[in-house]
Amino acid sequence: MTLTTMSDSFPTDSVGLVKPQVHHFDEPLTLRSGKVLPAYDLVVETYGTLNEEKTNAVLVCHALSGDHHAAGYHNLDDKKPGWWDNCIGPGKAIDTNLYHVVSLNNLGGCAGSTGPASINPETGKYYGPDFPVITVRDWVNSQAKLMDRLGIHKWAAVIGGSLGGMQVLRWAISYPERLGHAISIAVAPKLSAQNIAFNEVARHSIISDPNFHNGRYLEYDTYPKQGLMLARMVGHITYLSDSAMRAKFGKTVMDFQTAGDNFGRDLRTGKLSFGFNVDFQVESYLHYQGERFSENFDANTYLLMTKALDYFDPSVDFEGDLSRAFANSSCKFMLVSFSTDWRFPPERSREIVRDLLRAGKEVTYLEIEADQGHDAFLLPIPRYVKAFSKYLQRVHEELVNHAS
Numbered sequence: 445m446t447l448t449t450m451s452d453s454f455p456t457d458s459v460g461l462v463k464p465q466v467h468h469f470d471e472p473l474t475l476r477s478g479k480v481l482p483a484y485d486l487v488v489e490t491y492g493t494l495n496e497e498k499t500n501a502v503l504v505c506h507a508l509s510g511d512h513h514a515a516g517y518h519n520l521d522d523k524k525p526g527w528w529d530n531c532i533g534p535g536k537a538i539d540t541n542l543y544h545v546v547s548l549n550n551l552g553g554c555a556g557s558t559g560p561a562s563i564n565p566e567t568g569k570y571y572g573p574d575f576p577v578i579t580v581r582d583w584v585n586s587q588a589k590l591m592d593r594l595g596i597h598k599w600a601a602v603i604g605g606s607l608g609g610m611q612v613l614r615w616a617i618s619y620p621e622r623l624g625h626a627i628s629i630a631v632a633p634k635l636s637a638q639n640i641a642f643n644e645v646a647r648h649s650i651i652s653d654p655n656f657h658n659g660r661y662l663e664y665d666t667y668p669k670q671g672l673m674l675a676r677m678v679g680h681i682t683y684l685s686d687s688a689m690r691a692k693f694g695k696t697v698m699d700f701q702t703a704g705d706n707f708g709r710d711l712r713t714g715k716l717s718f719g720f721n722v723d724f725q726v727e728s729y730l731h732y733q734g735e736r737f738s739e740n741f742d743a744n745t746y747l748l749m750t751k752a753l754d755y756f757d758p759s760v761d762f763e764g765d766l767s768r769a770f771a772n773s774s775c776k777f778m779l780v781s782f783s784t785d786w787r788f789p790p791e792r793s794r795e796i797v798r799d800l801l802r803a804g805k806e807v808t809y810l811e812i813e814a815d816q817g818h819d820a821f822l823l824p825i826p827r828y829v830k831a832f833s834k835y836l837q838r839v840h841e842e843l844v845n846h847a848s
Contacts, residue, residue, distance in 0.1 A: 453520055457533045459491040459540055462516040462526075466556065467593055473551075473586060479576040483565070486590055487512045487549040487556035491532060492540030494596075499843055501596045502538060503587065503623075504528065504547040505604030505611035508679075508749045509741060511555035514547040515540075530824040537832040542840045543600065551586050552578040552748040560744030561662065571744075573659030578748055580607075580756045584614045591622070601625035601839055605821035606788065607749065610756045613796070616773040617758050625839050626773075627832075629780040630821040632792035633766055633799070634757040639787065642682055643750040646675035650743050659744055672743050673734030680733050685784035685817030693726040766795075767802035778808040778835050780828065782820040808835060 454460055464487050473481045489512045494501060504514050506527070515532035517525055526547075531537040538545055549557040552575065560575040567574075591599070602615045602623045609631030616626045635643075650656060653671030661667050684692075762768035777800055781793035790811050800807045812828045814820040820828070 454517060457535050458525065458529070459516040459533050461520070462489050462491065462513075462518065464489050464512055464518075464556065467590060469586075469589055469593075471589075473582070473589070475576055475582045476579045477577055481551070481558070481576070484551060484558040484586070485556070485562075486551070486558075486586065487553075488590065489513060489516075489526075489547050491515050491545040491547075492543050494544035497847065498596050499598070499847070500543050500600055500840075501594070502543045502545050503591075503599050503602045503615075504532070504538070504545055505583075505587075505602065505608035506547070506550065507604070507606035507608045508746075508753065509737070510608065511553055512547050512549040512557075513555070515545070528822065530822070531829065531832065537829050537836060538603065539833075539836065539840075543836070546590075546594065546596075548587065548590060550578070550583045552745055552752075554742035554745040559742065560659070560748065561742045570660070570662045572662060573744060575744065575748070577751055577755075579752055580610050580614050581618065583611055583752070584618050587611075587615075588619055588622070597622070599623040600843060601627055601836065603627040603629075605629035606631065606818065607753055607756075610753075613758060614756075616775055616777070617769050620773045620775070623775045624842070625778065625835075626775050627778045627780075627835070628796070630782060630785055630788050630793075630818055631779070631796070632788040633759065633796050635754055636792075640754050642678060643754055646678050647747050647750055649674040649678070650747060653743075656743065659747075661743065667738070668743050669738045672738040672741065672746065673731075675746060676734045676737040676741075677730045680730060682787050683818040685786065685815055687784060687815035688817050688819070689726060691815065693724070693729065766799040770800055770803040770805060773803070773805060776806045776808075778810070780810045780812065780821070780832070782812050782814045782816070782818070782828075784815055785818045785820060787818040 467486045467488060470483050473484060475481065510527050513526040514528045515526040516529065532540065532545055534541050549555040551557055552559045554561050560571045562571055563569065564571045564574060599622060602612045604612045609628035612626045612628040613631065615623050650668050650671035653668030655661055655666045656668040656671060657664050758769045759766040779793050779797055781790035783790065793809065797807050797809045810831050812820065812825060814825050814828070816823055
């Protein structure tokens with residue numbers, strides 16, 4: 445179990461200091477591509493206590509740039525907690541007083557699990573571009589191996605947003621008897637052509653960087669900084685809505701009548717440079733986000749994660765009929781979408797809901813009015829968090845009633 449230490453330095457609803465653990469697997473994992481990983485590591489954090497019956501475990505699946513560090517702090521100097529600390533902790537939506545939460549860094553990641561930045565035991569060098577393409581199905585299969593290692597027979601719930609939500613859906617299809625509830629947030633049944641196009645632009649920017657070195661940049665002690673920055677900038681734009689960008693970079697709503705064309709276009713210095721410098725606050729923000737991301741995320745991992753998004757289509761084995769994919773699922777479903785999410789808009793969640801209903805499944809669906817775009821699933825939006833909390837409270841009540 446991950447070690448957790450409380451401190452007066454942290455909020456009372458924090459899980460406190462947490463320490464990741466590494467689980468090594470010697471048994472081979474056959475991937476959807478047909479390639480085989482002979483052995484691999486998965487880095488994991490856990491929060492809350494596993495009950496004696498091992499029935500209160502919840503799996504949290506991360507999105508494209510996420511990792512195992514979903515809540516709490518790694519040291520007393522941490523300025524920010526884990527990426528979903530808004531929702532994980534004592535008394536929060538995923539209540540660690542009730543649940544034992546398991547969060548991992550997926551295969552192919554760059555936060556300690558085996559991936560392109562790991563050493564290939566066959567060559568003694570970085571895997572780099574030789575690391576095989578990973579799919580959502582492969583991740584779920586490796587997560588099932590982790591589940592067995594932890595001695596958990598059935599998840600009370602599997603939860604994730606965006607790419608994490610796709611993993612949730614795959615769990616319901618691949619391991620229908622091993623989860624009680626599937627909570628999938630800000631998700632789509634498969635990517636649109638537009639989404640695939642965004643991902644290809646991001647990949648091309650990385651691959652075209654002169655420091656990419658055909659994916660072997662680590663052997664040259666460098667990395668494709670400019671390409672990775674551009675990839676992140678493009679991606680980040682798609683995660684925000686126009687309203688969110690106006691709120692972040694523009695004038696207040698009260699100034700809207702007088703702002704005219706400048707609404708959402710605040711200048712950094714108050715005047716134009718009449719050159720190709722960074723004039724607007726939004727430009728400065730994107731440069732900052734890209735720079736910070738490029739320093740902390742592996743480029744080959746970014747390529748892999750976007751390919752996993754592109755390849756996701758659970759209906760492919762069922763002649764394009766998603767309802768048939770869920771035919772054997774025995775869990776209950778909750779889906780949440782957000783009104784301004786143009787990356788995975790509400791109509792994509794409704795597609796999934798319709799197919800689940802066609803398959804005769806029990807579904808709770810919530811569509812949240814929110815200005816924050818795709819990133820809304822990470823934020824403490826009151827109606828969203830309240831509904832999320834209520835649903836998981838009912839899941840806990842089911843567990844208690846079943847035990848009695």
